[in-house]
Amino acid sequence: MEKTSLIKRITSLKKERKAIILAHVYQRDEIQKIADFTGDSLGLSKIAATTTSKVIVFCGVRFMAETASILNPDKIVLLPEKRAGCALADTITLERLKEEKREYPDAAVVSYVNSSASIKAESDICCTSANAVEVVNSLKEKKVLFVPDKNLGRFVASKTDKEIILWDGFCYVHHYGIKPEHIELAKKNHPLAKVMVHPECQPEVTKMADYVGSTAQMARYAFKESSKEFIVGTENGIIYNLKTHNPDKMFYPASEEAICKDMKMITLEKVALALENMQYEVKVPEEIAVRAKKALDKMLEVKVK
Ligand code: 13P
Numbered sequence: 001m002e003k004t005s006l007i008k009r010i011t012s013l014k015k016e017r018k019a020i021i022l023a024h025v026y027q028r029d030e031i032q033k034i035a036d037f038t039g040d041s042l043g044l045s046k047i048a049a050t051t052t053s054k055v056i057v058f059c060g061v062r063f064m065a066e067t068a069s070i071l072n073p074d075k076i077v078l079l080p081e082k083r084a085g086c087a088l089a090d091t092i093t094l095e096r097l098k099e100e101k102r103e104y105p106d107a108a109v110v111s112y113v114n115s116s117a118s119i120k121a122e123s124d125i126c127c128t129s130a131n132a133v134e135v136v137n138s139l140k141e142k143k144v145l146f147v148p149d150k151n152l153g154r155f156v157a158s159k160t161d162k163e164i165i166l167w168d169g170f171c172y173v174h175h176y177g178i179k180p181e182h183i184e185l186a187k188k189n190h191p192l193a194k195v196m197v198h199p200e201c202q203p204e205v206t207k208m209a210d211y212v213g214s215t216a217q218m219a220r221y222a223f224k225e226s227s228k229e230f231i232v233g234t235e236n237g238i239i240y241n242l243k244t245h246n247p248d249k250m251f252y253p254a255s256e257e258a259i260c261k262d263m264k265m266i267t268l269e270k271v272a273l274a275l276e277n278m279q280y281e282v283k284v285p286e287e288i289a290v291r292a293k294k295a296l297d298k299m300l301e302v303k304v305k
């Protein structure tokens with residue numbers, strides 16, 4: 001089916017199913033265009049909680065759809081591509097986390113939301129890249145087992161007095177896709193641009209940036225900053241979103257290699273099929289969901305400036 005017919009089909013199915021479409025800012029431009037809301041993973045989960053729609057088509061990756069389902073157990077959360085996962089989330093298993101907990105019995109476990117529901121369930125508290133420092137500082141324990149992203153963990157360690165025990169996980173898009181030489185070249189090509197990067201990037205990259213923040217924080221920074229040009233160090237899908245909200249500003253990807261293949265698995269065809277066949281429902285077993293929700297709720301109580 002061609003693009004305009006597909007979009008028509010999605011619009012009519014959406015009405016029929018009384019559904020809403022949520023899209024992460026790393027999604028393809030055409031998916032962000034048809035979405036009712038776009039945003040970061042946590043922001044989208046919060047929208048899922050306030051919507052009256054029973055059916056939520058979550059255009060993102062599995063851990064995001066799981067989080068939306070855990071926070072909204074009475075809603076139907078559909079992930080249009082069941083293989084859309086996260087290489088970072090896959091760097092830790094429940095067994096390995098349990099071993100690590102035995103090794104550091106006095107450490108609190110903080111899991112980045114980019115993790116599976118069973119990892120969240122085994123954690124004391126969750127965090128996002130927007131609130132990780134505040135979450136770690138909110139704990140009474142001096143020692144923190146931070147999983148699974150070592151770059152975000154290192155970033156937090158540089159901003160807290162707590163002892164951070166790192167897990168050796170990373171996101172290939174940020175760790176390998178955005179290197180210091182990419183930033184150097186982008187700065188040479190755009191000398192007036194501000195550099196903003198995600199804390200999942202290597203420390204060698206974050207130290208070259210004017211601003212380090214989550215996807216939502218970067219969007220706010222770009223909106224508020226008087227600068228008219230920005231070099232963007234995160235998954236390149238965000239450029240569409242930044243341009244849409246700041247039409248008078250210029251955004252340059254730090255690297256053409258910063259593409260998350262799982263995020264790009266979702267297409268208009270798959271969104272139409274998700275609505276047509278009500279596929280693929282993401283449901284976390286109740287016993288895991290209840291414990292994971294505790295860690296997420298605890299995070300949501302932490303105040304962030
Ligand atoms: P956000 O939590 O900012 O949505 O980022 C998710 C992600 O996958 C970062 O790589």
Ligand code: SF4
Nearest residue numbers: 086087088171173260
């Ligand atoms: Fe996971 Fe990295 Fe893709 Fe984000 S960009 S979903 S952390 S693989």
